[in-house]
Amino acid sequence: MKLLKSFLVAAMLFALPMTLPAKEITLLNVSYDPTRELYEEFNAAFAKYWKAKTGDDVTIKQSHGGSGKQARAVIDGLEADVVTLALAYDIDALHDNGNLIPIDWQKRFKSNSSPYTSTxxxxxxxxxxxxxxxxxxxxxxxxxxxxxxxxxxxxxxxxxxxxxxxxxxxxxxxxxxxxxxxxxxxxxxxxxxxxxxxxxxxxxxxxxxxxxxxxxxxxxxxxxxxxxxxxxxxxxLAEPPVTVVDRTVDKKGTRAVATAYLNYLYTPDGQRIAAKNYYRPRDKKAFDAYGKFFVKxxxxxxxxxxxxxxxxxxxxxxxxxxxxxxxxx
Amino acid sequence: MSRNGVIGGFGLSMGYTLLYLSLIVIIPLSTILLSAMSMSWSDFIATVLDKRALLSYKVTLLASLAAAAVNLFIGFLTAWVLTRYDFYGKSIINAAVDLPFALPTAVAGITLTALYAENGWVGSILAKYGIKVVFTQTGITLALIFITFPFVVRAVQPALEELEAELEEAAESLGASKFQTLTKVILPLISPSLITGFALAFARGLGEYGSVIFISGNMPFKTEITPLLIITKLEQFNYAAANALALVTLLTAFAVLFLLGMLKKYIRREL
Missing domain, CATH: 3.40.190.10 (Periplasmic binding protein-like II)
Structure with a gap:
């Protein structure tokens, strides 16, 4: 009993700083293998945009691996704020196994929740x-x-x-x-x-x-x-989709910034970064600018x-x- | 032996052993059993006795057995050289023996594949004689030989070190030939360690995934290992089926380790 008490006190001491109002926001983006370079560039751009807009510092951590494996990690408890995976089936699994997101998740963002495509x-x-x-x-x-x-x-x-x-x-x-x-x-x-x-x-x-x-x-x-x-x-037309993980953002209170993060993928700046990394942007201007990378x-x-x-x-x-x-x- | 040893007596040390064993081995392993048991009995049987699964057991078992057998021989030889002779660079070779443990298994798989592929420098020589290694059962065995190499060496080495040179001299003076000394004196004495090395190498081979998938080619019904089937079940988010196959692997490994353990006990008694 005494042990339990001292453990609880210690735990609270550690937890205390986290409850203070934080200007420092951390997001975790769980993605698949070939998007590493894309998101390194995109994260820096978003952090700059968010700082200018709200004054808050946002750090985005990335995790990469096989798409199915990444989905399982999130199901098993990895606290992803957003997932950006290779195919809708792997994100469907987040609904089917543990109900982390609603069934109609693919309607929440534009273009089938796929800001960029490939083939x-x-x-x-x-x-x-x-x-x-x-x-x-x-x-x-x-x-x-x-x-x-x-x-x-x-x-x-x-x-x-x-x-x-x-x-x-x-x-x-x-x-x-x-x-x-x-x-x-x-x-x-x-x-x-x-x-x-x-x-x-x-x-x-x-x-x-x-x-x-x-x-x-x-x-x-x-x-x-x-x-x-x-x-x-x-x-x-391969449509790698993205979504906000409700279980995590509701717990961490990061829904607004996580949603803004994914929406930023659809802005001209986000689309340009996707195109530069050989992903087909939905935006026609960005597509034309990097058209030589895309087959017809x-x-x-x-x-x-x-x-x-x-x-x-x-x-x-x-x-x-x-x-x-x-x-x- | 006294019941109170240097680390705090039987009660305390046994308590800690059980606690750690539970947290690190028994509880995780029993979740496999629980998850597999969430399937109906007929589903379980259908999963583990599926033709594809049966063939994958065959591929995995044969490769693990062959690799453990090869390592029994090479491992013994290596341990012999390392304990009986002094030569320049011995400590480097001694350290190199453990490298397969340290190397990420994927790196091992990729390196072996590059070397033994038909355009690799060993593979191109073998190809001239019509021997194909990469993407065959031979390739799987090769990867397992590499991965499990340290087990036999490290199991046998201490036993050989403890073996006194007088024993060999005595055998020789009593008229034993070199071959007789080896088979009648040395091998029986170190056989428990050889069995330990063999059992560890075999059990490790059953579960190896990282290095094998690069060299096996993963063709269904031909070069598909059981761990790969487990991964394909996981890709379908079918945790129960994955755990059912894991359970089969686990029980096989346990049965083999247990039987070899009994054999070792029997041999020790005979000696």
């Missing part, structure tokens, strides 16, 4: 020796395709759905089409970065299915002059073709879904 392109070796032009070239015998495992990688799920949509568009049996495509996949890395390494460093495969921003990174930095980007006739092709959406992420995940990637059928005997 999937092909990266081929210099001179395109296998003459790969479109999705139907990927199912030909003798072509080796590199993509991560859709079971573990958010990026790979976009690849898979893009191939599926292509088959639908060309009146082919989509299940047979993806089966033929994955027959040409010699290795399934667990994440997008792993696949890029397999293709670029190990020299395995004729074509890499890649995020547009990763492809530009590979072309411009990893191996200058060794790779070319091929734009298929159809691809998918027909883009389909998960909502229109697949009826949203919940349905797509259940049909294609959950156990017993169409992806498992490819390898089922």
């Amino acid at each position: 999937i392109v092909f990266l081929v070796r210099k001179g395109n020796p296998k003459n790969i032009k479109d999705w139907n070239d990927l199912v030909k015998p003798g072509v080796s395709v590199i993509t991560p495992n859709p079971k573990t990688s958010g990026g790979a799920r976009w690849n898979y759905l893009a191939a599926w949509a292509y088959a639908l568009e060309h009146k082919q049996n989509p299940q047979e089409f993806v089966k033929a495509l994955f027959k040409n996949v010699p290795v399934l890395d667990s994440g997008a970065r792993g696949s890029t390494t397999t293709f670029v460093e190990r020299g395995i495969g004729d074509v890499l299915l890649s995020w547009e921003n990763e492809a530009f990174l590979a072309v411009n930095r990893l191996g200058k002059g060794e790779f070319e980007i091929v734009v298929p006739s159809l691809s998918i 092709t027909k883009l389909i959406t998960v909502d229109k073709v697949f009826g949203g992420w919940r349905k797509a995940q259940k049909t294609h990637f959950d156990d017993g879904g169409t992806f498992d059928k490819i390898y089922g005997k």
Whole structure:
């Protein structure tokens, strides 16, 4: 009892400074892997804007990792004020497991809560020796395709759905089409970065299915002059969504600043920073300014073709879904 | 031995042991059991006896056994060299033995893959002879050999150090050949440590994830390890199924550790 008392006193002493009015605000943004550079730049810009507007200092901490893993960390108690993940399914999970956010979270911010978008392109070796032009070239015998495992990688799920949509568009049996495509996949890395390494460093495969921003990174930095980007006739509009985590902001009282933080992504300044980091801005001006980074092709959406992420995940990637059928005997 | 040792007697030290064991080992592990038990019995069976799961056990078990067996041999040899000979740079090699423990497992996986891939400098030589390592079962075993290497060395080394040179001299003077001295005198005496090293290496191999996924290729039904299946269950936020598979791994490891422990006890009695 005495021990408990002294413990409580100690705990209160530690807690006391936190209850004093604080001008110093800290936000935690839990994001996925390739957004590191984007948010480093964006956080500095937002802190400056917030200081000028309210006089308060705001520090934004970042956490990066695989999108699904990050969602689980938040579900398991990581106190994220905002999450900025790779796909809506991972944010849906915050509602489905523990009710951290309302079910209609995607309506809270503009453009499906996705301030920037991306797409999937092909990266081929210099001179395109296998003459790969479109999705139907990927199912030909003798072509080796590199993509991560859709079971573990958010990026790979976009690849898979893009191939599926292509088959639908060309009146082919989509299940047979993806089966033929994955027959040409010699290795399934667990994440997008792993696949890029397999293709670029190990020299395995004729074509890499890649995020547009990763492809530009590979072309411009990893191996200058060794790779070319091929734009298929159809691809998918990847919409990485963002949201405020109600459980955290209500507890910490940071709802206003967290909301302002995400809204700032939609301002011309936020859009410019996204475009500079190879993410497609929604804002036309920013898009035009960095237009050379973005390929032009027909883009389909998960909502229109697949009826949203919940349905797509259940049909294609959950156990017993169409992806498992490819390898089922 | 007196019941009151230097660290405060049986009651206190046992109390602390149980407390720490509970907080750090038993309670976390029992949550696995609880979570797996939240499934219905038929779901549990369907999850752990699924064909894909069964094949992943096979891949994981075979690779772990092979790696532990290889390390039994190389580990013994390394420990022998380190205890029996003095040579220049010995302390450096001695320290290097533990590096696989210190290295982040992902780094180990990436390095091994780079080296043994068909464009890597070991892999390109092997490729000439038609041997493929990366993205095969061999690759998984290779990663596990690397990761679990220190176990056998560190288990056997103290036993070898304690072994008196007189024993070997006595065996020799009684007419034993070198081979007989090794198999009839030395190996039986250090066999409990060899078993410990083997058991630790095997159990560690069952759970290894970080290094293996880079080198295994992760092809369903072929080179998919059980820990990868656990991760794919987690990606679907299916905690119960992930814990069901974890439970199978855990029970396998426990059974093997327990049986080898019994074997060790039996051997000690015979000696």
